[in-house]
Amino acid sequence: MSETVQVSSSEAPPHPLQEFWHYFSQNAGAVAGLVFICVIVVVAVLADVLAPHPPFEQYRDALLVPPFWQDGGSTRFLLGTDDVGRDILSRLMYGARLSLMIGAMVVTLSLAVGILLGLVAGYFRGATEAIIMRIMDVMLALPSLLLAIAIVAILGPSLFNAAIAIAIVVLPHYVRLTRAAAISEVGKDYVTASRVAGAGRMRIMFITILPNCMAPLIVQATLGFSSAILDAAALGFLGLGAQPPTPEWGSMLANALQFLQRAWWVVTFPGLSILLTVLAFNLMGDGLRDALDPKMKV
């Protein structure tokens, strides 16, 4: 008797979080991505403390100083300075703050609106669903950067408007995912049980169904972070996002073309920051997908 008890206790399923971490931690790339993101978050939060110089401070005696390991460089400016003598490392640190803020804003906005529309479409079906999904189809038919440019052209170029434009552009993905997940959940017994127990529409939609639709949404939100950062940087580069002298990574590259021959560091480091951050989010998103939802594996 005691033996059987032991067996069943050893076979008790691990806590979902433990199980998740077990799968997630097997993916070296995903863990590397997570670590890098943590570092970036710390840098962004503590930029005021960590940055050696204020981001807008122009050192007129130190224009286009190369990084410290090159001839003429000094440890005063570790990654060198730009054409008006601003410290690049400090600007990158403050830029991390902006990029993460854009990512968070875009993901929150599009996730909130996307979940709402997707749940409504998946729960009510019929004409409501048709209208919502047709509008989403139209938005999906346009290349995202083009649509974002069109929206920015309407709203006017600024960091905030760029974030709104990107949030609108990525909305259809969240709506589609939520709707598909909601449709497959709506017919299940636990939803019927909750309805029989007298739960109202809002309760069924947001408390009963929604938690069971979250896995693909979490994955999409992580990947959404990376595309938001990338698109915001592209808009910044085109002069349609953050405006100078904002230390946003994309807009730091906007007039870098003219320094290509003289100062490679002005061009290299902002782009490298974008690439590494986007890569980290993509790696983590892939790991999350494998750990949370084996069905979504590409």
Place this chain on the structure above:
Amino acid sequence: MLQFLLKRLALVIPAFFGVTLLTFALIHLIPGDPVLLMAGERGIAPERHEELRREMGLDRPMVIQYLHYIGGVFQGDLGKSLISKKPVMEEFLTLFPATIELSLCAMIFAVTIGLPAGILAAVRRGTVFDHSVMAVSLTGYSMPIFWWGLLLILLFSVQLGWTPVSGRISALYWVDTVTGFMLIDSLLSDEAGAFTSAVRHLILPSIVLGTIPLAVIARMTRSATLEVLREDYIRTARAKGLSPMRVIGLHALRNALIPVITVIGLQVGVLLAGAILTETIFAWPGVGKWLVESIGRRDYPAVQGGILLVATVVILVNLVVDILYGVINPRIRHTR
């Protein structure tokens, strides 16, 4: 098949009208009075202002204005550029071949490298080669292509001097426009060396623009091939004693390519959007650069028409891809 075609067409029409609504809204939602925008810095007399408003139809109800706009669109009238005073359609058509040329070369680059890389990675699953292909494609997928372009210019144009920095052809040559495609036009011209110059100008922009499609195609080809290699008929083919080349080349590829073709088709939208960035970096005289410059110059009719035309092209290409997909894959045609 007819039903399938009609269904797909029925999806395209609302998409097109959705885009026209967006571009129509563009003109009316921008802050400020369109007439004042047109007049520019110098301002305008009140009488002339009223006259212009009437001329542009701005005093009529929104619905009528929209119908008027749609009517114009269907006759190919997208208004005139505020800067050059030329019809927007005409400007677009002169610049569009440059964008097509660049996009085609980028796509050729992406497919010729992405497809074999993806297949090989799948066949040699778990090897160093497989891991490198996946790592490189994930990096390519995460690449800010405007920065990638700058890096390549820095290395190949500035440091090594192998390729020119910008434009479509060296200023030394004068090539008459026949088709609008520089590769063809330079061949047709009598100038020796013009063709080589055109090719050298195309290399870097094509690589930059093709990077993201390359990454997507390699990943997709790998996973599609892996999927197919697990099928029973592959085991049967192997058991029959067919050579690995034959099994992979004939049996596996045919089925693995179906999803890959869709992905390639869907990349056309990505390419046209990416062209906006690539053309800006390389001063490539195409539609993307023109669009960005028009926004900068606040040339709203050009922006409006440009976005509508690019979006229409993307919608049409997606439609063709969809139909092709149905032709290749009967399962899609008959379900639903």
